[in-house]
Amino acid sequence: MDRSRTRQPDMLRGPVFSNMMRFFVPIMLGTLLQQLYSIVDAIILGRYAGKTALAAVGGSDYFIISLIVGFFVGFASGASVVVSQCCGAGERGDAQKAVHTAMLLAVLIGAVMTALGIVSAPWFLSALDTPQELLHDSSVYIVWYYAGMIPMMVYNMGAGILRATGDSRRPLLFLVVCAAANTALDFLLVAVIPLGAAGAAIATSLSQLICAALVVVTLLRETGLCRLEPRLLRISGNHLRRIVVIGLPMGLASTMYSFTNLFVQKATNLLGTDAVAAWSVFWKLDGVFWPVSNAIGIAVSTFVGQNYGARNRARIRTCIRVGLVMHLGFSALYSAALYLTRTRTVPIFSTDPNVIREGVLITSYLALTYPLFSFTEVLSSGMRGTGNAVMPTVLTLFGICFARLAILHFVTFPHLSDFTVAICFPATWAVSSLMFLLYYKFGRWMPEYPSGG
16 A cells, blocks of 8 residues: 555554544544534524525525435445555555545536435425425525535545545645635625625535535545546446445445434424424534544544554454444533533524523433444444445334334324424334444454455
C-alpha cells in the first residue's frame, strides 16, 4: 500500500487505539461540519423566517430526505469497503478499478436521487399528514436540496476513497471551507435576501458543489492508489458486484431506519406545528451525536477492511474492541452534556415559548439513552468491514425496524404524546444492540477468505 504520506495512521501495524484515533478525529470533525450545515440552516430559519420554516425543514423534509439519501449513501459506502480491502491486500490494479467504478457510480446515483427525490416528495408530504401551513416551505426546500445530489454523492464517494487509503485529513479541510461557505450563503439567502426555506437549501447545495470540486481536483492530482484518471472512468463488472454485495444491504439498512422514522414523523405531525418545531429542534441537537457515531463506525469498518484484506484476524477483533470503548465513552459524555445543557441549547433555535418548553421536555426524555446504541454501531461496522453486510441488515430489520413499528402501533399511536414518540428510540436501540452482541459472541460473522485462507 502507498505510504507516501508518513503522517497517515498505520492500519495494519502498531497500536490500534492511537492509530484509530488519528484516523477518527478528522472524520469526526468533518462529519460535525457537515451537520453544521443543517444546524446553521435551522438557527437562521428559526430566527429570521419563523417557526413555520423551521418546522418545515426539520420535520417531514428531514425524514423524506433521509429515506432516499440514506439508501444511496449507504449503497455507495460499499465502494469504500472494497477500496479499503484492496489497499490492505496491496492490490493496486484492483484498487484503481474500484476507484473509477465508484466515482462514475457516484454521478449516476446522484442523478437518480435528484429525479426520484423531486418526483416522490409531494406524495410523501401528503402521506405523512404534514400540516397544511408547512407544505409550501417543505416542497420548495426539498426541490432545491435534491438539485445538489450529484455533487453531494461525488464528494462523499471521493472522501470515502481517500479515507479508505488512510487519508482522513484532507476531507476535513475541504469541509472547513464548505462550512464557512454554507454559513455565509445562509445569511445571504435567508437573512439578507429573504428566500426562506429555499435559500437554506440553495446554500447547502452550493456548498456541496464546492466540496465536490475540491475532492475531484485532489483525486486528479494523486499519485498513489486512489488517483483518478478521466480516461479510465468506466464500470468494472467485478468491482461493481463487490460494491453491490456490500453496499446494497447497507443501503437497505439505512432505508429501513428512515422508513420506520417516517411513521415517527407522522405521529409528531399529528401533535401539531408546535410539536413538529420542538422535535425539529431536538433533531438538530440529536444530529450532533450521529455524525460522531458514524465516524467511529467508518474508522472501525476501514481498519477492519484493511486488516481483513491483510488476513489479520486477531487485529480485526482488537479494532472492534477499541471501537466499542471509543463509542461507549463518547456516547456517555454526549448524553451527560446534552442533558445538562438542554435549557440553554433548545432556546438557540427558537424564541417561541411553547416550542422551547416542549423541546426541553423531549430532550429530557432522550438525552441519557445514547449509550444503548453503541454495540449496534460498532459491531455492524466491523462485520461490514469483513464483507458481511447481509446479517447486520437482518439484525437491523428485526432489532430496530420491526420492533419500532410494533411500539408505534401498540403504544405510540393509541396513546399519542411526546413521551410515547420518544420511547421508540431507546427501546429499539437496546433490542438491536443485544442481538448484535449475541451474534458477535456466538455467530460465525467473519467470512472465509475467497482463497480459503
